[in-house]
Amino acid sequence: MYLISEDINVTEKGKGREVTKKIFKSTMLVCLVVMTMGLFMVLGILYGNFGGQLQRELVKEAAYLGYGVEQQGAEYLQNVSDKNSRITYIDQDGTVLFDNEADVSEMENHKDREEFQKAEKYGAGESSRYSSTLSKKTIYYALRLKDGTVLRVSGTQDTVIALVKNLVLPLCWILFLMLGLSGIIASAISKRIVKPVNELDLEHPEENQIYEELSPLLSKIHRQNREIQKQLELAKQQQEEFALITENMQEGLIVIDKYTMILSANSSAWNLFRVDKTRQGESIYCLDRAEDFRHAIEHVLGGEHAELILKLNGNDIQLIANPVVRGQKTEGAVILLVDVTEKLERENLRREFSANVSHELKTPLTSISGFAEIIQNGFVQEQDIPKFAGRIYKEAQRLLQLVEDVIQISQLDEEKTPYIWEPVDIYQVCKNAFDSLKEKAQQMNVHLYICGESMKIEAVRTLLEEAVYNICDNAIKYNRNDGNVSIFLTQNAQEAQIVVKDTGIGIPREDQDRVFERFYRVDKSHSKEIGGTGLGLSIVKHAVSTLKGSIVLRSEEGNGTEICMKFPKVHKE
Numbered sequence: 001m002y003l004i005s006e007d008i009n010v011t012e013k014g015k016g017r018e019v020t021k022k023i024f025k026s027t028m029l030v031c032l033v034v035m036t037m038g039l040f041m042v043l044g045i046l047y048g049n050f051g052g053q054l055q056r057e058l059v060k061e062a063a064y065l066g067y068g069v070e071q072q073g074a075e076y077l078q079n080v081s082d083k084n085s086r087i088t089y090i091d092q093d094g095t096v097l098f099d100n101e102a103d104v105s106e107m108e109n110h111k112d113r114e115e116f117q118k119a120e121k122y123g124a125g126e127s128s129r130y131s132s133t134l135s136k137k138t139i140y141y142a143l144r145l146k147d148g149t150v151l152r153v154s155g156t157q158d159t160v161i162a163l164v165k166n167l168v169l170p171l172c173w174i175l176f177l178m179l180g181l182s183g184i185i186a187s188a189i190s191k192r193i194v195k196p197v198n199e200l201d202l203e204h205p206e207e208n209q210i211y212e213e214l215s216p217l218l219s220k221i222h223r224q225n226r227e228i229q230k231q232l233e234l235a236k237q238q239q240e241e242f243a244l245i246t247e248n249m250q251e252g253l254i255v256i257d258k259y260t261m262i263l264s265a266n267s268s269a270w271n272l273f274r275v276d277k278t279r280q281g282e283s284i285y286c287l288d289r290a291e292d293f294r295h296a297i298e299h300v301l302g303g304e305h306a307e308l309i310l311k312l313n314g315n316d317i318q319l320i321a322n323p324v325v326r327g328q329k330t331e332g333a334v335i336l337l338v339d340v341t342e343k344l345e346r347e348n349l350r351r352e353f354s355a356n357v358s359h360e361l362k363t364p365l366t367s368i369s370g371f372a373e374i375i376q377n378g379f380v381q382e383q384d385i386p387k388f389a390g391r392i393y394k395e396a397q398r399l400l401q402l403v404e405d406v407i408q409i410s411q412l413d414e415e416k417t418p419y420i421w422e423p424v425d426i427y428q429v430c431k432n433a434f435d436s437l438k439e440k441a442q443q444m445n446v447h448l449y450i451c452g453e454s455m456k457i458e459a460v461r462t463l464l465e466e467a468v469y470n471i472c473d474n475a476i477k478y479n480r481n482d483g484n485v486s487i488f489l490t491q492n493a494q495e496a497q498i499v500v501k502d503t504g505i506g507i508p509r510e511d512q513d514r515v516f517e518r519f520y521r522v523d524k525s526h527s528k529e530i531g532g533t534g535l536g537l538s539i540v541k542h543a544v545s546t547l548k549g550s551i552v553l554r555s556e557e558g559n560g561t562e563i564c565m566k567f568p569k570v571h572k573e
Contacts, residue, residue, distance in 0.1 A: 011313075020190045027186035028179075032035050035178050045406070054155050058141040061085055062153040069151060072096055088152040090116060097149070098447040110152075115142040119150045154177070177486045252317075252337030258301060258330055272312055272337050284335075288312075296321060300333045316341045368392050417544070419460040421571045426464075426496055427454045430487045433469045437476055448472075451487025457496050463543040468498065470540045471563050475502035478561075488549050495569060501562045507555040515553065516541040548572070 065087060068076040077089060077098050089098035094111025097102045110116050118125020119142035126141045142152040246253050252269030256262055260283045270277055273287040284297060292308055299306040300321035309316040318340045324332040371392045374380055380388055427450070434441075434448045441448055475485040483503040490497045507515060516537045540563075543552045547567055555561040 024186050027189060031182035054139055054420040058153045058155055062141050062143040062151055066145055066151050070145055086154045090150040092148040115140040116150055119144040254335040256284050257332040260297060269337055272317060274313060301330055303330045314527060315339055316344050368396060421458050421460060423456045424459045424461050424464055425454055425456050426489055427452055429468050431463055433472050437472055441476050444476060445481050446476050447484045449486040455496050456493045457567050457569045458545050463546055467543040471500045475500055479504040495566050498565045505561045506557040506559050506561055508557050519523045
């Protein structure tokens with residue numbers, strides 16, 4: 001035990017020394033960077049001040065010399081004994097007339113010099129030129145005199161590099177002393193910082209009272225611990241929410257690994273295959289051993305998308321499988337199972353509709369063609385021609401009605417035409433329907449009655465008119481001689497009700513659930529005689545559904561039929 005404790009103490013001391021070294025090195029590095037930047041900033045400031053001072057001196061000297069030249073002439077410059085500045089006197093054409101450091105006969109024309117051109121233009125000008133060989137910068141100041149000549153004064157300034165070279169030894173001593181002092185301070189600070197850190201109890205950070213300066217750090221650690229706990233709880237909550245979402249999906253969801261083992265699946269998937277959750281962890285082939293299912297799984301685990309329709313317990317299930325790829329390797333697959341039974345049924349109904357339309361169109365066309373052919377070949381006596389023409393006309397009218405109904409119900413299915421919702425008077429719609437059917441009712445000796453008053457709802461006028469017209473038309477067609485068709489209108493605060501009641505032949509109980517199907521006729525022979533297409537009530541049902549209403553049929557064979565339609569007064573999207 002003693003040895004173990006000793007080893008632990010040695011380890012802790014070793015870690016403490018490493019931390020101390022890191023803090024010391026960091027502190028020294030910061031000090032070195034700060035000192036270096038400070039020295040360069042000081043040198044920069046000194047250099048700038050020296051240059052500014054030199055320039056100001058040149059301006060003063062040029063003004064002084066210019067005054068002397070204007071008063072005493074160029075001979076004044078011969079008597080000037082200034083060895084710090086170079087003085088050059090230049091004529092208007094750029095010829096050097098005087099220079100205190102060079103032979104003017106050997107000097108080139110100065111007309112192209114920048115400071116000379118500025119002085120010519122503005123009265124005074126300055127420029128600077130750098131000599132890389134001498135590591136010096138020469139500053140020129142030119143002043144135009146009253147007679148047009150130019151007096152130029154120049155001085156040299158050491159560059160930053162030259163300035164540094166001149167100050168190398170003093171800078172080294174200063175840097176050495178500052179580094180030594182920084183080392184001493186850094187060592188003391190490092191030990192002072194590390195000591196309380198080594199005494200911390202990180203398991204209970206909020207209980208540490210050893211080092212007051214560490215309170216913010218300890219508080220932060222405490223908050224981080226609580227935040228980590230919150231993140232763990234949040235992750236758990238999100239996992240539960242994801243499980244809740246997948247469990248409430250109507251679609252089945254299965255995740256498998258690259259070995260076909262089921263990693264997870266929701267309840268919908270188990271229900272579709274009618275197995276329990278105990279199969280999780282087994283191969284997915286235990287759910288369905290069909291060959292096409294096995295090929296789809298092999299296909300998706302091969303890294304490709306797979307789709308197929310499964311027959312499960314009498315339902316059509318669409319399987320959509322996508323691979324899970326990591327680094328160009330398939331690690332598993334996600335499988336989605338969608339019940340498409342209803343969708344396929346709708347497609348079948350659409351195909352049946354097309355077939356029924358073709359059949360219903362072919363029947364009257366065949367009759368028309370046959371009667372016309374008989375008349376054309378002269379097989380009909382002249383007195384029978386009106387009879388055959390009447391049959392042709394009747395079949396043509398039936399064909400025209402069928403085409404109109406098919407177009408109407410197709411438009412209702414597609415819903416491409418934008419509906420205009422507006423206030424519609426139900427009483428007026430019913431009255432208009434009776435007005436349109438009045439002649440047909442008289443021919444069949446059927447009496448029409450409306451019981452109610454004006455009432456308005458928000459509806460699509462054309463759909464409401466079609467629904468009322470088709471119901472009334474059917475009530476007249478399938479009525480008896482001296483029968484009645486009555487409309488009763490009632491309303492309350494939320495909805496309006498239209499009840500169409502007739503005294504016709506009625507509908508057998510076994511047919512009442514199917515009368516709203518397309519092309520369905522209770523009595524096909526009788527329907528053909530009166531021109532029925534089998535689409536009227538289908539159009540009514542579709543129109544009522546679009547208007548957000550409801551429809552109820554009550555009928556008794558031999559005692560008439562009653563159809564009740566209810567519509568909301570206010571349209572809601």
